[in-house]
Amino acid sequence: MTDRIAAHEKLLFSIKHTSTDFWRTVAFNPTLGVGRHRQIVEVQCQREYEGKGACPNYVIDGVVGGFEEYAGRPGPQGLAALVESPQLAGVWTWSRGGGWRGPYIENELWCDLNMWVMARWTRDTGLGEEGAFRAYAHRVGLRGDAVRRFRRLALLSAAGTLRGHYSARFPVRKLTWTRDQFLGGSDKDLVADYKAIVAAGRVEAALAEKAQAARIWGQITDLAGELPLRNPADRAYLQVSARYGQCLYSVIHHGWQVMLRGFAGEQSEAMAAHLRAYDAAWGAWRRLADRHASCATLYQPLSFGKKNADGVYEADPDHGIGPSVDRYRKLLSQ
Template sequence: MIKPHLKKWLAISLLAASFSTLQGQSVPQDYIVMDMVHHNPGEPMTETSFREPAKLAAYGYNGMVINEFKFPQCALTFDKFDKRIFPKGSEEREWALSLQKEIRQQIRDCHKQGLKCYYFTDIIVLPKRLVELYKSEICDESGKISFRKEKTWEIHRLMLRELFNTFPEMDGLVIRTGETYTHNIPYHMGNGPVDYKKAYDESIQTHIRLMNLLREEVCVRRNKQIIYRTWDFGFFHIRPDYYMAVTEQVPVHPNLYIAIKHTNGDYFRTYPFNKTLTLGKHKQIVEVQCQREYEGKGAYPNYIAAGVIDGFEEYKGKPTPRCLNDIKTDSLFRGVWTWSRGGGWSGPFLKNELWCDLNAYVMSKWAQNPSRPEAEIFDEYADKIGITPETRPYFRRLSLLSADAIIRGRGSLIHKLAATWTRDEIIGGVPRQRSMFDDIYQKNLVEEALYEKKLATALWQEIEDLAQRVRCSDTATEHYIRTSARYGYLLYAIMEQGWIINLRGYLYETKQYPVDQSAIRLAIEKYDALWKEFRKFKDRNTDCATLYFDHLGEYTYGYNAQTGANGMGDSVDHYRKVFGME
């Protein structure tokens, strides 16, 4: 009989023993290394080589997640349930049948390259006509589709059965419950299945019942895989108590995995390593975003793979686990899921995906053999893209420095952060920064906070200098390394001047904080000059990504819906008036 305290040790030993050699690399038999392109909902599909299964196979992935926000259940006709939903000859039926053909071709393309094909699936998403016909049986008093209604559960069970009858070749589903996007599905509607704040205990029971339904219908009945994401806003994804309350009520199954972002929240550098990783009894896959939506989306150097694997600078001194190397021998660790491209909304839009490609390559190769040092894989990539051996140290140095520069320029190591003050292609202004500025003032960190931004700019200057020294056999790659480094320098120099203006101006107006008005006027002049240089630089370099915006106007996706116009440029214009520079 095995003693309880030896069970974990034995599980780890068995994990190590389960690694088999495949083309010189060690891969556990039930291990998943998969990638996804997260297209911007409602926008044109991302143009990227990562949409090609052959690219993923070449990088050693064994799975591909299709996420075009045209969910596979949207290709169903629901004929056996109710023929009125997609009547023959209707426009909506033709759309669904066309999607069926598209999905079958995608699956064939993946299988041809030896990849498993998984479909990203939002719950709840149902046909508009179905909801109209059965509204009284499936919707709550507010009109939302509700799992409080037994008919909703019945429909989902039938939907899963029809899904795998229609696509028996599909390898599995990736389930998201935290958000629901219907931008790309004109004949369907949906909403989240759980209400955490109003019905906390009920939300736990909903997850339990949904996971058990998926386990029964997909894992057991069909021998297909379910990858259940914990993503939400502050509960299942980051709270160990909530995570355990759900998962302990779902029996383990070889085909059931749980996917968890490596960050304890969204992909922010200032957030700690996820506290739910290694907890419970279910196999876990770690999600890693390679094109960081809050950090420029690859428009400038941003090498995050080293931090994810070995721990970011801000994790030093924090309790373990802090990184993937800390959990790689845990019995529950069963793979890595990279988002090679995408996340967030809108731009910047890239002409070259070098920095996303670097992150995806290193993460995928490490995941295939977690005993490999990150630096070794990095050097392999540098050789692959033609960086000359004598200048490889410069490429390595600038890549590692990018993480240092970003945490100081758009994050902070010393004060509370308004995490979304800048994101996607937006530089936010005072309304987005107010609580952060108050914290800086209360802790007497004004000069230190501004010095941190100055240091970030200095680091970007060093990155740009290093980029000039890198030589590559491919001239386009060599040029883009320099272009993207210059982009990073100009952007963060703009942010530095904006911080001087906005922080000092805000404190002058609200706290009677003494300021040198001439210094603020000089910062405004520099801010304007840097923007002029930034735009000229973009015009002169065809490989440059699209630029950020500091005047938001009516931003499409609601960034300023709650606070009004709040771009950094809007705030700077305000202080032009305050300090007599109209």
């Protein structure tokens, strides 16, 4: 279609690096590197489906080299494969912004990491994504083995986000089951996915993956305590935001254990144990926010709702992880 439009040096098509919205698991955009016109690529640094910078979420390794879930797919899977393409004119970032509501952050560390590394790599692709990342680590005061640990934390954040929000094992249909500050549940957002998981006999596999995500976030929290960032505020936020992610994905892990088992018709002591752990994770999360001013605002245990009269998206008060878990809480109490 674009071949009908004359090429011009001042005409660029702005195209996301993903084939739809800025989600993991969706394909690399197949229109990149194709056609007569120059292209500038959009990259989101504060991703509204993945915490919005309230917890670590490094994506530039995947944007440049291809996310782990792209392995084995044909064709280009990252911007590094297009650096010699005559169409590729550059990159621009959503450094902040994306989505409609919270979490609202007090520190831009994780947005800054994504933005700065993306810009540094674009300016000198020969440096490689890892070289650009190392330059950022030096910029924030890390040297020697601390750089390696910081990179390990960053890559774990990508792995933990994939397994906690999405899946590395099966296709997730409702990619927006969490978005902004809202957590969906088995009463609306996850119905189609849960039906497919139960029908395929993959309940235990799905729950094992959420448990794996929670363990990954435990590793991230451990690493965060070892990293002496130069700026004291950033150093404190590194630790607080890592714990924020650990709380978020613990809520998801234990919430899924209750919801998916209940959806499959189970009523067991395992569900009761995870219900207690779910409540404990929420308690730890609230204490984190109460004790640390740098902590981002918390998620709500409700689904993404509709616009109010002022044009602001509100929570759906009747659906979400909270009402879903409470339904099984009531069943278990009987």
